[in-house]
Amino acid sequence: MYQKRPGIYMADWWDADGRRHRKQFASSQAAREHEHRETALAHAERAGRELKLAGRGGIKRRPAETTNGTLEPARGKLGIMIPGMGAVATTFVAGVEAIRKGLAKPIGSLTQMGTVRLGKRTEGRSPKIKEFVPLAGLDDLVFSGWDIFEDNMYEAASNAGVLEQRTLDQLKPFLSSITPQPAVFDHNYVKKIDGPNVKKGKTKMDLAEQLRADIREFKKTSGATRLITMWCGSTESYIEPTEAHQSVKSFEKALRDNDEMVAPSMIYAYASLMESVPFANGAPNLTVDLPVMLELSRKNEAPICGKDFKTGQTLMKTDLAPAFKARLLGLSGWYSTNILGNRDGEVLDDPGSFKTKEESKLGVLEHILQPGLYPELYGNIFHKVRINYYPPRGDNKEGWDNIDIFGWLGYPMQIKVDFLCRDSILAAPIVLDLVLFLDLAHRCSDLRGLGIQEWLSFYFKSPMTVPGLYPEHDLFIQLMKLKNTLRHLKGEELITHLGLEYYD
Numbered sequence: 455m456y457q458k459r460p461g462i463y464m465a466d467w468w469d470a471d472g473r474r475h476r477k478q479f480a481s482s483q484a485a486r487e488h489e490h491r492e493t494a495l496a497h498a499e500r501a502g503r504e505l506k507l508a509g510r511g512g513i514k515r516r517p518a519e520t521t522n523g524t525l526e527p528a529r530g531k532l533g534i535m536i537p538g539m540g541a542v543a544t545t546f547v548a549g550v551e552a553i554r555k556g557l558a559k560p561i562g563s564l565t566q567m568g569t570v571r572l573g574k575r576t577e578g579r580s581p582k583i584k585e586f587v588p589l590a591g592l593d594d595l596v597f598s599g600w601d602i603f604e605d606n607m608y609e610a611a612s613n614a615g616v617l618e619q620r621t622l623d624q625l626k627p628f629l630s631s632i633t634p635q636p637a638v639f640d641h642n643y644v645k646k647i648d649g650p651n652v653k654k655g656k657t658k659m660d661l662a663e664q665l666r667a668d669i670r671e672f673k674k675t676s677g678a679t680r681l682i683t684m685w686c687g688s689t690e691s692y693i694e695p696t697e698a699h700q701s702v703k704s705f706e707k708a709l710r711d712n713d714e715m716v717a718p719s720m721i722y723a724y725a726s727l728m729e730s731v732p733f734a735n736g737a738p739n740l741t742v743d744l745p746v747m748l749e750l751s752r753k754n755e756a757p758i759c760g761k762d763f764k765t766g767q768t769l770m771k772t773d774l775a776p777a778f779k780a781r782l783l784g785l786s787g788w789y790s791t792n793i794l795g796n797r798d799g800e801v802l803d804d805p806g807s808f809k810t811k812e813e814s815k816l817g818v819l820e821h822i823l824q825p826g827l828y829p830e831l832y833g834n835i836f837h838k839v840r841i842n843y844y845p846p847r848g849d850n851k852e853g854w855d856n857i858d859i860f861g862w863l864g865y866p867m868q869i870k871v872d873f874l875c876r877d878s879i880l881a882a883p884i885v886l887d888l889v890l891f892l893d894l895a896h897r898c899s900d901l902r903g904l905g906i907q908e909w910l911s912f913y914f915k916s917p918m919t920v921p922g923l924y925p926e927h928d929l930f931i932q933l934m935k936l937k938n939t940l941r942h943l944k945g946e947e948l949i950t951h952l953g954l955e956y957y958d
């Protein structure tokens with residue numbers, strides 16, 4: 455769905471034969487509903503056709519393939535460029551350096567600590583993921599970034615106050631050596647902050663060219679063989695897609711015309727994809743979640759993924775909601791509130807930025823619980839999300855949930871979750887996994903031309919999918935999808951958990 459002009463909204467979907475359709479509506483709600491309905495119909499139609507084919511013996515199981523020649527090894531350095539060198543970015547980079555020095559362990563990182571089961575349960579084959587697929591090693595990572603403040607990574611990490619000063623001091627020479635390049639910034643998109651380290655240009659296209667020059671320069675000076683851009687910048691004000699975002703042609707015109715609907719994060723995304731650099735989006739902004747970026751990503755074989763890291767409260771929500779649905783327990787209300795005092799909290803205190811975050815947080819329940827299929831259980835949910843800026847807490851957020859459920863004969867029950875978490879401690883391992891997996895996708899002939907890497911949904915609150923396809927939010931389905939993708943890449947059998955063969 456996108457806004458064509460004020461008051462005119464376009465539903466935008468693909469039919470069962472892969473043809474794209476658009477229809478005009480007077481409200482975004484009506485356009486979105488139409489898009490969902492048509493997409494569901496297209497999926498049902500496709501599923502019906504597949505069943506028919508299977509009945510006639512027309513669908514053959516794909517033989518297990520070996521990946522020789524299609525999965526390139528991770529040779530040389532991997533350069534990681536981060537727009538937004540704040541709490542998350544510095545906790546990630548400082549963490550990688552602490553792990554490289556043997557000072558700490560990569561807790562929370564699937565790529566570093568996770569395993570993947572291969573074959574039958576009786577085979578006892580569960581290698582570490584990093585030994586199963588060719589990921590870049592931590593020693594091969596080099597870093598760069600952009601920020602509106604001039605602080606180097608040591609100063610920025612000290613200001614963020616996430617990691618203990620004692621730890622940061624042990625890493626000081628390394629962190630101090632990473633200084634931000636001037637940012638592409640527009641105060642209208644992030645109203646609560648302003649800084650001096652900002653690029654100047656007559657048009658947004660000029661700014662994009664400057665970012666492209668930064669990217670090429672970093673590749674040269676760092677000696678990296680491959681690059682990834684990882685958006686860790688502030689949450690931008692809420693906007694809906696417009697005509698400008700529908701194709702590369704219209705987007706480039708918008709860049710030249712200084713169209714106000716082109717947000718800074720989109721300029722970074724455009725510059726990266728033009729340089730064939732994969733892009734991941736950790737914030738809830740649209741950024742790469744636009745037809746123009748999908749077109750560029752596919753054309754230049756630079757994978758994309760996003761949006762909004764799935765950390766504290768939403769991580770809990772997407773763990774609990776599937777359990778309610780699995781047991782057919784009803785839900786009447788879910789009230790979620792947060793108090794946090796870091797700069798992210800300050801930015802989200804602005805209604806425009808909060809609206810972007812709110813949209814991202816609200817979507818998950820509807821997609822997991824499927825009220826259309828279970829109207830008596832989930833047809834009437836009151837879902838509220840609040841974020842309150844409360845400086846004394848710093849990065850140590852409190853995410854509090856009151857959940858009203860009902861069971862047998864409609865009897866009500868309540869669940870309370872009080873998660874005293876650390877935002878950036880939860881986000882840093884996600885950043886590490888994303889850059890390593892995106893780099894893997896870029897080296898893989900099966901994945902690099904797909905554009906959106908839906909198998910990385912596991913890490914996001916608002917996972918990207920091709921237009922019209924509803925996202926999968928259930929954490930455990932997402933994990934299965936991720937691991938099955940790795941098995942597929944290596945020609946291993948996919949695990950369905952059917953398990954009848956153990957009882958033959």
Ligand SMILES: NC(=O)c1ccc[n+]([C@@H]2O[C@H](COP(=O)([O-])OP(=O)(O)OC[C@H]3O[C@@H](n4cnc5c(N)ncnc54)[C@H](O)[C@@H]3O)[C@@H](O)[C@H]2O)c1
Pocket residue numbers: 537538539540541542543600601602603614637638639640644647649686687688689690718719736737738762763764765766796797798801876877878880881
């Ligand atoms: N920590 C989490 O658990 C979590 C979870 C989900 C999403 N996020 C998102 O990740 C992002 C980073 O979070 P954080 O806690 O590090 O925030 P932060 O405020 O500490 O850091 C963001 C940094 O981005 C910089 N910035 C803003 N606009 C920029 C631009 N156009 N170019 C370059 N730099 C820019 C700011 O100056 C700041 O240093 C936020 O959007 C946040 O909503 C964080």
